[in-house]
Amino acid sequence: MHIEPGVVDGAKIVLSYATAGTAFVLAAKMIGYTVRHDGGFQAVALRSLVTTALVFAFFELLPHHPVGVSEVHLILGSTLYLVFGAGPAAIGLATGLLLQGLLFAPFDLPQYGMNVTTLLVPLFAVSLLAKRIIPAKTPYVDVKYWQALALSTSYQGGVVAWVAFWALYGSGFGTENLASIAAFGAAYLTVILIEPLVDLAVLAAAKTISGLSLSPLLYRRLYHEAV
Numbered sequence: 227m228h229i230e231p232g233v234v235d236g237a238k239i240v241l242s243y244a245t246a247g248t249a250f251v252l253a254a255k256m257i258g259y260t261v262r263h264d265g266g267f268q269a270v271a272l273r274s275l276v277t278t279a280l281v282f283a284f285f286e287l288l289p290h291h292p293v294g295v296s297e298v299h300l301i302l303g304s305t306l307y308l309v310f311g312a313g314p315a316a317i318g319l320a321t322g323l324l325l326q327g328l329l330f331a332p333f334d335l336p337q338y339g340m341n342v343t344t345l346l347v348p349l350f351a352v353s354l355l356a357k358r359i360i361p362a363k364t365p366y367v368d369v370k371y372w373q374a375l376a377l378s379t380s381y382q383g384g385v386v387a388w389v390a391f392w393a394l395y396g397s398g399f400g401t402e403n404l405a406s407i408a409a410f411g412a413a414y415l416t417v418i419l420i421e422p423l424v425d426l427a428v429l430a431a432a433k434t435i436s437g438l439s440l441s442p443l444l445y446r447r448l449y450h451e452a453v
Contacts, residue, residue: 228297229344233337252347256313256349260273263446269442273311273442274313274314295392306319308428309429309444316349320342320346323342344388348380352377363452364451366445367448432448
């Protein structure tokens with residue numbers, strides 16, 4: 227989902243600073259929930275180290291291909307949410323993205339505001355959707371396929387929507403740009419199909435390791451009902 231350099235440039239890129247600011251406010255809200263209800267600052271710090279390492283690995287090691295106006299990545303945003311919670315997932319996505327830019331892709335740094343918005347705003351939407359479709363007494367290790375699919379589709383659909391917005395905002399409604407956006411969206415369908423299967427596989431593995439149910443490394447909701 228990295229916006230390609232040049233898609234949005236000049237004075238237009240200022241908008242990304244504002245959207246990134248909003249995304250960080252949403253991230254702070256998600257982090258605050260973890261601090262208050264799920265282990266405090268220590269849990270946030272521990273999980274954030276893990277999520278940052280995972281996100282960095284997702285970007286660098288998992289297959290990713292440029293398609294149209296952006297790149298197709300298996301980001302596993304809903305997986306990070308289900309296992310570690312929204313706050314640590316937000317920190318991992320933002321920090322992993324930044325580290326990748328600093329260490330391997332400095333040409334992506336001007337697009338950081340756009341890319342971090344594209345990652346964090348859909349994560350916030352996932353956290354809200356989970357509260358609506360997963361009963362409070364259902365631990366996440368017991369979610370059904372349709373619930374995992376709904377969360378994954380929400381996240382990846384949000385990513386595609388933001389990429390399309392940035393492309394249209396930066397390059398307009400020309401035929402070539404619309405075709406590039408459509409190609410990117412079509413390619414991302416594979417991610418939408420794969421991610422819920424990954425979610426269920428990870429949750430099934432977690433269910434067999436019940437000894438981790440009290441570990442501060444994992445989201446409390448993974449094994450327990452909502453507080």
